[in-house]
Amino acid sequence: SIRDGGACFNLNSVVEGRNDLFMRRELGVEQFTALAGALGLTQGQALADSLADWIDTDSFREGRGGEDEAYAAGAQPYRTGGVLLAEVSELRAIRGFTPEVYTRLRPYVCALPTSDLSPINLNTVPADRPELITMLTSGAVGPDTARQILRARPAGGWASATDFWILPAVARANVADAALDQARVSTRFFALSAEVRHVDAEVVLSTVLEQTPAGPVRVRARRWTYDE
Secondary structure, three states: OEEEOOOOEEHHHHEEEEOOEEEEOHHHHHHHHHHHHHOOOOOHHHHHHHHHHHHOOOOOOOOOOOOHHHHHOOOOOOOOOOOOOOOHHHHHHOOOOOHHHHHHHHHHEEOOOOOOOOOEEOOOOOOOOOHHHHHHOOOOOOHHHHHHHHHOOOOOOOOOHHHHHOOHHHHOOOOOHHHHHHEEOOOOEEEEEEEEEEOOEEEEEEEEEEEOOOOOEEEEEEEOOOOO
16 A cells, blocks of 8 residues: 655654754744644654754753653663654654553654655645644644645645645645745655465555656665554
8 A cells, every 4th residue: 555655744854954964943842732732742842952962962851852862861871762753653752651641642753764844735734643744833723724724625625735825724824935835736745565375474564655847756665564
């Protein structure tokens, strides 16, 4: 099976940078906090701070986050990652992401192989996940309004992202230019899942594919397990 792999919040977008040097991205943190709030998680800011500190490559504690010292003092000491998340399940190692928080967030987040802001295809956002529109607008469009917008989405989808941004309920939102650019009507990342069973043997494959604008589809991640 194959689905849109970008209809989610990219956890790695809370940082920005290149050459394995990453620093906190305020817009990404703001969007994560808005998503958490829309999902009823009151500790969204603390979670965002912890996530950004886990990925960034500096040693400065941001807000209510935590660097190496926050994890080294535990019964089983370890250090922060300092690299982009390879998969969502890594959240379990980050302070504040309890099993309850993880379960609530999991359907709405992904760990794309880039720190780019979530490349949301407006035409493939599931109608039952309006919180992703709330995230995209940094909370300016609430879940109830976002749900109505998705229900009224044209049968063939919006022809352009501009058609979405000029909707009265959305146009009133004061959205950053970078957020305007991350909304699109085509898909960049696809998630492919495969299961092969033969007699008593079973093989599982989870793959992230990227469709580049002027090139072939590329395999960006592959694992021989389920995408947890």
